[in-house]
Amino acid sequence: MASPRQLKVMGTLLAGIGLFVYTSPAAPNSDTLSAAPAASVASEASGLSPAAQTRARQARGNARPSTQKHKDVLDGGTAPRTTKPATTPTTGRPKSLSAAGTRSPGSGSNPSSTSTSPSTPGVPAPPRCSDFRWQQDAQAAYVADLADPYGLDGPPGGFDDDGIACSLLPVDPARPASTPAGARPPAAPKPEGLPETPTLSQLLAPLDNYYGVSTPQAPYDWKDFQIFSAAARKLPSMVEFFQGWDREFPSEQVTETWRRGALPLISWEPRPTVQPVGPDSDNTTEPGYTLASIIDGSHDDYIDRYAVAVRDLGLPVAIRFAHEMNGNWFPWSEERNGNQRGEYVQAWRHVHDRFTTIGATNAIWIWSPNVITARPSVRLAPLYPGDEYVDWMGMVGYYRRIYFDDAGKPKPPTFDNTYSGTLAELRASALKPIVITELGATEVGGNKPAWIRSLFQGLADNPDVIGFVWFDHSVNGNDWRIESSTASTTAFSDSVTHPRYREGKIRPPQTRKLRSPRALS
Numbered sequence: 001m002a003s004p005r006q007l008k009v010m011g012t013l014l015a016g017i018g019l020f021v022y023t024s025p026a027a028p029n030s031d032t033l034s035a036a037p038a039a040s041v042a043s044e045a046s047g048l049s050p051a052a053q054t055r056a057r058q059a060r061g062n063a064r065p066s067t068q069k070h071k072d073v074l075d076g077g078t079a080p081r082t083t084k085p086a087t088t089p090t091t092g093r094p095k096s097l098s099a100a101g102t103r104s105p106g107s108g109s110n111p112s113s114t115s116t117s118p119s120t121p122g123v124p125a126p127p128r129c130s131d132f133r134w135q136q137d138a139q140a141a142y143v144a145d146l147a148d149p150y151g152l153d154g155p156p157g158g159f160d161d162d163g164i165a166c167s168l169l170p171v172d173p174a175r176p177a178s179t180p181a182g183a184r185p186p187a188a189p190k191p192e193g194l195p196e197t198p199t200l201s202q203l204l205a206p207l208d209n210y211y212g213v214s215t216p217q218a219p220y221d222w223k224d225f226q227i228f229s230a231a232a233r234k235l236p237s238m239v240e241f242f243q244g245w246d247r248e249f250p251s252e253q254v255t256e257t258w259r260r261g262a263l264p265l266i267s268w269e270p271r272p273t274v275q276p277v278g279p280d281s282d283n284t285t286e287p288g289y290t291l292a293s294i295i296d297g298s299h300d301d302y303i304d305r306y307a308v309a310v311r312d313l314g315l316p317v318a319i320r321f322a323h324e325m326n327g328n329w330f331p332w333s334e335e336r337n338g339n340q341r342g343e344y345v346q347a348w349r350h351v352h353d354r355f356t357t358i359g360a361t362n363a364i365w366i367w368s369p370n371v372i373t374a375r376p377s378v379r380l381a382p383l384y385p386g387d388e389y390v391d392w393m394g395m396v397g398y399y400r401r402i403y404f405d406d407a408g409k410p411k412p413p414t415f416d417n418t419y420s421g422t423l424a425e426l427r428a429s430a431l432k433p434i435v436i437t438e439l440g441a442t443e444v445g446g447n448k449p450a451w452i453r454s455l456f457q458g459l460a461d462n463p464d465v466i467g468f469v470w471f472d473h474s475v476n477g478n479d480w481r482i483e484s485s486t487a488s489t490t491a492f493s494d495s496v497t498h499p500r501y502r503e504g505k506i507r508p509p510q511t512r513k514l515r516s517p518r519a520l521s
Contacts, residue, residue, distance in 0.1 A: 210467025368394025415458025440480030
């Protein structure tokens with residue numbers, strides 16, 4: 001048993017350690033670490049023409065203008081990346097302590113136990129072992145609240161070690177010695193709360209660009225996502241997946257995506273999810289899902305349920321509704337399925353208005369045509385729903401084969417040859433941030449690594465393009481994956497590591513309430 005002198009020396013040493021910890025510099029946080037990348041992106045952007053910088057600045061701030069309250073990537077960015085709920089540490093004494101832990105001079109209590117918190121006048125300070133003269137009094141305070149948030153029986157935070165509190169204190173010989181309170185088994189894991197996310201304002205006008213992926217299974221299974229991330233050597237900050245109108249809002253999958261620090265992007269297709277495949281199937285006809293049936297309210301019950309679920313979950317989610325509308329290969333094309341010219345915009349506005357009325361304002365709306373090279377006669381402007389109905393413009397475009405110019409010569413595998421014409425028409429339609437919502441490249445012809453390198457150079461040269469989603473699938477004989485060859489994997493991973501591309505995070509494990517190591521006594 002330690003003598004009073006030994007206890008005094010130990011208390012002095014512990015106080016010194018506490019002072020050292022309190023005054024040591026804090027570890028860098030995510031905001032500190034992100035300052036340098038934001039500055040580097042800003043310095044690179046300064047090499048662009050003034051007109052390009054001005055347009056990019058205006059486009060990034062025009063997603064949903066009323067929400068923009070911070071500097072954009074071209075200015076270096078100053079807003080924090082995430083919102084963190086305010087937390088207030090427990091500083092008051094447990095309510096039951098006033099009865100079970102009250103000491104009087106006659107029972108050998110320490111008069112200092114009645115001290116109050118210096119920072120909060122009148123509020124009793126949390127109990128410490130130094131507050132007690134006798135171990136039995138410390139034991140009474142511990143038994144009064146076995147959650148033990150103050151560490152009377154080991155480290156603070158809800159532990160039971162050996163059930164004896166402040167075992168270094170002397171035992172009052174006039175009273176029976178304390179008996180163990182009885183250690184409890186670990187509590188069941190608490191349900192995980194919703195993950196922290198950036199604010200809607202930060203998402204709409206990001207400080208750095210989105211780096212996204214679509215894999216065959218994510219977010220329902222994460223194995224292929226992990227394979228892609230390992231090949232890319234960087235975790236994506238956006239995950240896209242496809243869903244038809246025979247499926248309800250996937251709250252669990254959206255939440256799981258955010259646990260990985262990635263914005264969920266739902267390609268929401270107004271048709272059943274399961275489609276027939278094969279040479280005789282028709283992917284352009286779905287009589288129950290015409291544009292007119294959307295406009296006349298036939299699907300309002302489903303749309304409203306979906307919107308309510310989006311609103312009630314409360315997490316931001318991007319919705320790419322009825323993509324590639326300028327093509328003729330989906331049933332929402334104005335050229336197919338009995339649809340009429342002008343109905344696409346009406347259908348879009350009807351769906352958007354249902355969300356707004358219900359209050360699902362945490363949805364980010366992406367209008368995403370296909371590159372115009374597939375259907376050059378179809379103009380984009382008549383299909384644009386309007387600035388009030390669109391947050392981001394999207395674009396779908398793949399490097400599918402070697403292309404030839406009018407003289408029959410092969411065109412270089414470049415970003416400009418794939419996207420420049422569509423970018424010009426998008427910019428003529430609206431001043432909005434742009435996301436390439438589907439892209440990939442074929443290995444046929446041997447140009448895939450060169451095209452990938454040109455892609456990233458083109459993204460850097462067009463700062464109103466705020467992100468991309470790589471379509472990491474192998475479909476109908478086309479292997480779009482970055483893993484299709486070592487050269488393609490290397491070209492992609494070497495480029496995406498640049499700090500201009502926002503990175504996701506490792507999914508945190510579910511927290512469990514574990515017993516502490518045995519306290520020193």
